[in-house]
Amino acid sequence: MLSEFELISRYFTRPPVPGSRTALGVGDDCALLTPAPGMQLAVSTDMLVEGRHFFPHADPYALGHKCLAVNLSDLAAMGAQPIAFTLAFSLPEAREDWLEPFARGLLKLADEHGCELVGGDTTKGPLNISITVFGEIPFTQALRRDAAKDGDDIWVSGTLGDARLALAAYRHELSLATEAHHVAAQRMHQPTPRVELGLALRGIAHAAIDVSDGLAGDLGHILERSHVGARLDADALPPGSILKQQTQELRRRFTLSGGDDYELCFTAPQSRREQVLAAAEKTGTEVTRVGVIESMPGLRLVDAGGEPLDLALTSFDHFTS
């Protein structure tokens, strides 16, 4: 059995990164971070619990990826550049055949975004992974939830609903062909944080949020904090490649309230459409215009013909569901 210190040393200690913002990383009481001049530090934390956010016996490599991805997604939604993260986790036992792939999945994604592991805590207990990420953002350029304006277009990145579709298949709520289930499950297990798009939208988008609990609910947070409403075209929402083959009812339901998408939902003035599309192009990310911000509070759904839809949608909530 590995000790706590052997474990950290073997899997989670890495050589210093040249030009990094971290003056002192793993191995002291604290890490020291030095944001560049004129920069604010964006901070976000997410906790993933076995049986709640991922299946028992989940593939540790994919899990390592996902734990960091959901946090990077929060930075993306602020337009922040990732610089560092801390990792606290409890696990039932320090098994190398779990730790090695977990660290590999985690650190591969971290390296792709230049996000350095600077500290953490490990302990014995039911599997629980808590990550706090740090990103840099120039003063006044953060994409906040409270910045949507009447008349803004509403956009979403990528596609929605395949993660929820995969979950439905795991739960036997519906059945998918093996290959289709595999493709959809990739979206669920290894989401892609839209970091580059978030950065490219600085100075262009008004408000942004990452879609983690379902688009309708997450857009609702923007509406509430910006004191505005929205009209959303349910049939304009981009379904995932597997969800696309399902019924209209399922497409609407899972694109609107699926959860686990980790796409960005953002608003931008109509005058910025060209720039939004250029940002999407530059970062190789699809974006789709799905609605408009209005001054009247509330979320109004319409179909492709503009007719009102009355879908009973609720956002995912960890304590009431």
Place this chain on the structure above:
Amino acid sequence: MLSEFELISRYFTRPPVPGSRTALGVGDDCALLTPAPGMQLAVSTDMLVEGRHFFPHADPYALGHKCLAVNLSDLAAMGAQPIAFTLAFSLPEAREDWLEPFARGLLKLADEHGCELVGGDTTKGPLNISITVFGEIPFTQALRRDAAKDGDDIWVSGTLGDARLALAAYRHELSLATEAHHVAAQRMHQPTPRVELGLALRGIAHAAIDVSDGLAGDLGHILERSHVGARLDADALPPGSILKQQTQELRRRFTLSGGDDYELCFTAPQSRREQVLAAAEKTGTEVTRVGVIESMPGLRLVDAGGEPLDLALTSFDHFTS
């Protein structure tokens, strides 16, 4: 049953703090922190798990205090001024009679140190509390583990061992009178982070660490990272008020390797003794000189007469114990 958003809103959302370093707190994808010019940001994270770091059904008020205290203790050990923290926790159900006192204990200590709750995550699961704290520290003034020098005095703050003594009584390894157990248990359940002392030691102390896993083991981290050794006077170690009444063997054992003390162990040049004592006086914290840093690697224990002691001591480790 409270929803996740009601829960956050009711117990963990607070009015903005005037002059705070946080441009944006709870309620967006990220919090935004702005360290003052010339300052680095010290970051530390600790995870506490039910049944491992605290008893099942632990008093939620004391638990709220302790979860933040152990993190503030890490800032203290760097000489950092607390500014903010994030809180991620999983709990089996959102019970108000647990959340209300937990938040009260947590936020009372936070307020005492001007440490603002800026973000977090709540989810359902086995009770697990993960906090990440942020502190400010002027460039080059951090009290690092790798800065001890040959000839430095070794100091500890406050007293050691009462927390471990209380645990021994809970475990029926020994018995204590009810009142004595109560006093010792306070040290275990509501430790005092030595934040003011850490700040006062900037520019005076060389190396520092907080004593969480037992003095011998924690001092060992300083020795290892500073490439030095130490002679420690086992009988100079200050026992807690209840431990003081126990046998010499128990006093030595629990002051050396008790754990859960959250005192500071630090080194400082002999020429700085007056200044160390002045810093202690100013902050109302006792400090005791307990040994000396030597160039020869390893930790050597001696008794009050300077005779070598051979105590089989091991630091607490979460995976091998």
